[in-house]
Amino acid sequence: MRALIVDDSRAMRRIVGRILADAGFETVEAGDGQEALDVLASLDGDLPVLACVDWNMPVMDGLTFITQVRKQVQWRSITLMMVTTESEQDRIVRALAAGAHEYLIKPFTGDALVEKLDLLGLLPTPVGDHS
């Protein structure tokens, strides 16, 4: 399974990348929304199942990126998760309305990210009791 990490901070991309790799993802990265759109276009056919998207980035911010992705039918299968320091309620509401499926507020722990993946049904073996 492939995941796209969109963040202008290399350190943050590395942190998120490591957590996703441990959860079994192969990752690709982009430093802003426009670069991420280009990456998606170039991946054509072998799309990521998940994109973790920062809000504040140069060139194109995360909200615009999400809005753009949602306009394209061929990208409908991509699960979008905002991963950002933006923590105001109306921000979350806006991101969800634009088409984000989940919203994770920085700073977060690895467990919190994994739990979000579980909520999204993106973990190979969900955490919890399935006995």
Place this chain on the structure above:
Amino acid sequence: MTIGHEAFTFVRELVRAESAIVLEPGKEYLVESRLVPLARQGGHKDVDAFVAELATRRNPASMRLVVEALTTNETSWFRDTDPFTALRQSVFPTLAKTRTKHEIRVWAAACSSGQEPYSILMTAQDTPEIAGWKIDMLATDLSLEMLERARKGEYSQLEVNRGLPATTLVRHFERAGLNWRINPALAAQVQFRQLNLMRPFPAMGKFDVVFLRNVLIYFDLATKRDILRRVRQVLAPDGHLFLGAAEMTMGVDDAWERVPAGRSSVYRIREEQRTCVP
């Protein structure tokens, strides 16, 4: 430096007598680390000195704080997911067919900081079969500190990141400074009360659903058995009991049977053990 043998033994016996929580030898480090803040607050040079004074003066307030410090309050929203799916897809719809007064009584018997009872209420609101019904929700815990937090209903960013879908967060919470506060109307539906599971239960009527999750694990077999037996007395004959993922009734109190519910399971009183009709 770790806690001395004498101090450990005193704490262990105190905690056992007051909460039934078993602290096996080997848990010295846990006891030490949980008591350091209390020792420091009291101006003692170390945990041994703090416990030595406690053992002589036996101040009830300090003893309570020690017991509370040794409870483990780890919890999360919709913990393990599946029990809540089972509530929504199977338990509530089943109750919807038989509870003609349109009221369901739920007890969260070790509610910690409140995530569990609040998650149950949110789940009830998402169950169309019981739309508009009254959920009579009792939530209890031994720890007064946890009950106070639960009543306040305020959670840090870290806590709301754990298990709470973003749509649920914006629907049921409001920002309160750096924290998030649960919708007051939802909070008002829960009655929080202190209750020690090892003591006889007060009169509280019968419940349709009991959550007794992730607490029996701290007790010895005899205590588990006794609690499960008494829970049977406060559960409606056709009621549902939820235990934690690592807990079961088998070999503890066999008057229960385990029934699959979605990807999870619930416990019900065996037919032949259902003595009285409510």
